[in-house]
Amino acid sequence: MVDGETRRDALLDAAVGLLMSRGYDKLTMVDVAEAADLSRTVVYRHFASKRELVDAVAARALSVYTVRWRKELGAEPRPGTAASIFGAAFRVVSDDPLLAAIATRDRDVFGRYLRDPDAAMPGPAGLGLLGQFLGAMQQVGAVRQGVDLASVAVVLDALTAAVLHAIQEHQGRLDGPSPEALIDTVTEMIDRMLTPEAPDTEAVLALIDERLGRTP
The missing domain is CATH 1.10.357 (Tetracycline Repressor; domain 2)
Known part of the structure; x- marks a missing residue:
């Protein structure tokens, strides 16, 4: 069974790839879910918004x-x-x-x-x-x-x-x-x-x- 932390990391990894290739303005939570092979529900369980997701991407990188x-x-x-x-x-x-x-x-x-x-x-x-x-x-x-x-x-x-x-x-x-x-x-x-x-x-x-x- 995949734990929550592993799913969170998978979402962050997917978000990094999409952020660098498409930019924040074209990034969607649906795209992140698909790239991570997870449901949109799982995305919102971890991050309430696209901004919060990118906050977490930056925090991990720093x-x-x-x-x-x-x-x-x-x-x-x-x-x-x-x-x-x-x-x-x-x-x-x-x-x-x-x-x-x-x-x-x-x-x-x-x-x-x-x-x-x-x-x-x-x-x-x-x-x-x-x-x-x-x-x-x-x-x-x-x-x-x-x-x-x-x-x-x-x-x-x-x-x-x-x-x-x-x-x-x-x-x-x-x-x-x-x-x-x-x-x-x-x-x-x-x-x-x-x-x-x-x-x-x-x-x-x-x-x-x-x-x-x-x-x-």
């Missing part, structure tokens, strides 16, 4: 992202620097079309969902939250003193979207820099802009793990 990002961060040459944090994020997100669509708020994928005030998909970190985290890094000695963090947050927010769009545009093309070369260049820029000579990277990793609820 939960998986967090685990993958922390693992990728540990593999960076200097984990705990601002460059490593963004580099790990670029590598994980650029490898997953759904995560890239979430990070860039792709209108072709999410359509009217992005204008729904009740949508629960977390927005971008936001300039305030990004600035606060950079401030915390600065306090522990991993970001240079005297840097205008509010301005840096604006630059990094715009840079993130631009890099991800460029990587998506590069797919299947032979001209232009490779995604890896682009990520390396951008992270070097971030490193030169923010990282002091002797950053306390261990303190940053401890800060990250505390926020992620991880134990040493």
Whole structure:
């Protein structure tokens, strides 16, 4: 007998495929049920609406992202620097079309969902939250003193979207820099802009793990 969690995952898997191929505006609960080989009744038993279904798709994707990002961060040459944090994020997100669509708020994928005030998909970190985290890094000695963090947050927010769009545009093309070369260049820029000579990277990793609820 198939349990509820397995059916829920099957519905989410089906929704991801349809969301990426058709977009939110053309997605229907009937289509999801058919793609998952389940009845429409089962769909509504788990999700009251299409918006709630996509909320769950995004929540699952971001939960998986967090685990993958922390693992990728540990593999960076200097984990705990601002460059490593963004580099790990670029590598994980650029490898997953759904995560890239979430990070860039792709209108072709999410359509009217992005204008729904009740949508629960977390927005971008936001300039305030990004600035606060950079401030915390600065306090522990991993970001240079005297840097205008509010301005840096604006630059990094715009840079993130631009890099991800460029990587998506590069797919299947032979001209232009490779995604890896682009990520390396951008992270070097971030490193030169923010990282002091002797950053306390261990303190940053401890800060990250505390926020992620991880134990040493």
